[in-house]
Amino acid sequence: MRPDAWKPPRPEWAEAVTLAFRAAAPLPRTTLPLDRALGHTLAAPLRALTDLPSFDTSAMDGWAVSGPGPWELVHGPEGAEGHGILAGDMSQPPPLADGKAVRIATGARVPAGTSAVLRSEYAEPTGNGRLRTASPPQPGTDVRPRGQECSKGDELLPSGVLITPAVLGLSSAAGYDALDAVRRPRAEILVLGDELLPSGLPHDGRIRDALGPMVGPWLAALGAEVTATRRLGDDAEALHEAIATTTADVVLTTGGTAAGPVDHLRPTLRRLGAELLVQGVRVRPGHPMLLAALPDEARKAGRPAPEGSERQPRRTHLVGLPGNPLAALSGLVTLAAPLLRALAGRAEPVPQQAALGEEVPGHPHDTRLVPVLREGSGIRARIRPLRFAGPAMLRGIASADALAVIPPLGAAPGTDVPVLELPW
Ligand SMILES: Nc1nc2c(c(=O)[nH]1)N[C@H]1C(S)=C(S)[C@@H](COP(=O)(O)OP(=O)(O)OC[C@H]3O[C@@H](n4cnc5c(N)ncnc54)[C@H](O)[C@@H]3O)O[C@H]1N2
Numbered sequence: 001m002r003p004d005a006w007k008p009p010r011p012e013w014a015e016a017v018t019l020a021f022r023a024a025a026p027l028p029r030t031t032l033p034l035d036r037a038l039g040h041t042l043a044a045p046l047r048a049l050t051d052l053p054s055f056d057t058s059a060m061d062g063w064a065v066s067g068p069g070p071w072e073l074v075h076g077p078e079g080a081e082g083h084g085i086l087a088g089d090m091s092q093p094p095p096l097a098d099g100k101a102v103r104i105a106t107g108a109r110v111p112a113g114t115s116a117v118l119r120s121e122y123a124e125p126t127g128n129g130r131l132r133t134a135s136p137p138q139p140g141t142d143v144r145p146r147g148q149e150c151s152k153g154d155e156l157l158p159s160g161v162l163i164t165p166a167v168l169g170l171s172s173a174a175g176y177d178a179l180d181a182v183r184r185p186r187a188e189i190l191v192l193g194d195e196l197l198p199s200g201l202p203h204d205g206r207i208r209d210a211l212g213p214m215v216g217p218w219l220a221a222l223g224a225e226v227t228a229t230r231r232l233g234d235d236a237e238a239l240h241e242a243i244a245t246t247t248a249d250v251v252l253t254t255g256g257t258a259a260g261p262v263d264h265l266r267p268t269l270r271r272l273g274a275e276l277l278v279q280g281v282r283v284r285p286g287h288p289m290l291l292a293a294l295p296d297e298a299r300k301a302g303r304p305a306p307e308g309s310e311r312q313p314r315r316t317h318l319v320g321l322p323g324n325p326l327a328a329l330s331g332l333v334t335l336a337a338p339l340l341r342a343l344a345g346r347a348e349p350v351p352q353q354a355a356l357g358e359e360v361p362g363h364p365h366d367t368r369l370v371p372v373l374r375e376g377s378g379i380r381a382r383i384r385p386l387r388f389a390g391p392a393m394l395r396g397i398a399s400a401d402a403l404a405v406i407p408p409l410g411a412a413p414g415t416d417v418p419v420l421e422l423p424w
């Protein structure tokens with residue numbers, strides 16, 4: 001079938017998000033040391049490699065006691081008056097006999113025979129080698145039993161979870177030095193437009209490039225590894241060459257999505273034999289955004305797929321972001337963010353809802369994405385649209401907390417609408 005024989009859908013906004021999410025499968029897994037795994041996705045369930053805690057542990061500084069008090073103090077490794085049993089002591093403490101107490105630190109192994117830990121602030125050493133208390137601890141008090149948090153082999157987290165700082169901490173506690181993670185999607189950005197200046201003040205009909213400095217950090221915040229941001233002007237050959245030879249998983253272009261005289265993107269995709277998956281979305285701003293799948297290496301080179309290969313060869317995707325800066329952001333949240341989540345092996349996002357603080361007018365047919373600020377908290381929490389939110393403006397989004405999804409025809413004050421978090 002000729003690539004243009006089938007007209008790709010011009011979906012409504014939520015459908016476009018789902019199409020982009022379903023366009024790609026997770027990238028291959030890789031093993032990463034903990035200090036390089038942040039921001040990746042778990043490629044396998046995180047199973048505890050040990051019980052946690054891995055031994056009966058004192059939860060407080062005080063005395064391990066056996067039986068009801070008063071108790072006779074026994075000598076710990078440093079003697080009864082010394083520091084007793086410490087966290088990390090290599091030798092197993094000797095069993096504690098009924099009626100005895102030994103000094104112990106938070107995190108230390110409690111001796112066998114311990115009935116409770118008596119906190120130091122509740123303990124009254126009597127000076128004659130004995131210890132008493134006005135508030136005898138219940139059995140088990142301030143002892144964290146082995147396996148309280150998990151047993152070896154328990155699933156702590158399912159695969160597909162984002163590796164956050166807390167996940168790194170849990171992984172380390174559970175015995176991991178490295179994690180099975182999905183490789184980070186590699187993204188290359190091609191900024192199109194002869195009118196764009198990389199520095200200095202706008203002059204003579206030329207303007208500063210607002211997307212080059214913005215799209216890369218935005219993608220990085222969405223979990224991509226940005227390999228390059230290249231300014232190609234309006235050179236159709238340079239664009240063809242860049243797309244045909246890319247080694248990225250996702251190419252993002254800015255500008256050139258419309259049908260202007262130097263909008264080379266669509267003709268270039270046709271020339272490359274790319275499959276257009278989404279060609280325009282019923283959303284404002286950003287309606288000319290597009291998503292395409294580039295032909296795989298074998299097809300580009302005219303080779304058949306390898307014998308017996310059941311899996312579809314991996315294809316590079318291209319997201320065409322419109323040139324107007326807020327329209328480009330609309331393309332990032334609508335097509336690039338779900339595509340990157342799918343490549344990273346994460347679940348499809350479910351947007352939060354928030355109540356509008358005022359009426360927000362809608363487009364007659366399309367969804368609107370509107371920069372909003374949050375106000376108040378709890379049941380009084382409201383979102384309010386910001387000014388300076390025209391398609392060519394960034395002033396509104398630069399001070400926004402989120403983007404609200406306004407349905408066609410608008411929404412009345414108090415209506416709950418989906419909100420898209422900005423990825424930082
Ligand atoms: N006849 C029609 N014309 C246009 C339509 C339409 O439906 N029919 N849609 C408009 C909409 S909406 C948008 S959005 C733009 C999309 O155009 P392109 O993706 O082809 O982008 P350009 O034409 O290259 O640029 C549009 C606008 O944005 C400025 N721009 C581009 N890149 C940057 C950048 N990196 N930093 C700052 N500003 C940038 C560019 O100078 C133009 O002003 O098409 C409309 N036209």
Ligand code: MOO
Nearest residue numbers: 285286324327391
């Ligand atoms: O995408 Mo355009 O207005 O919708 O800038």
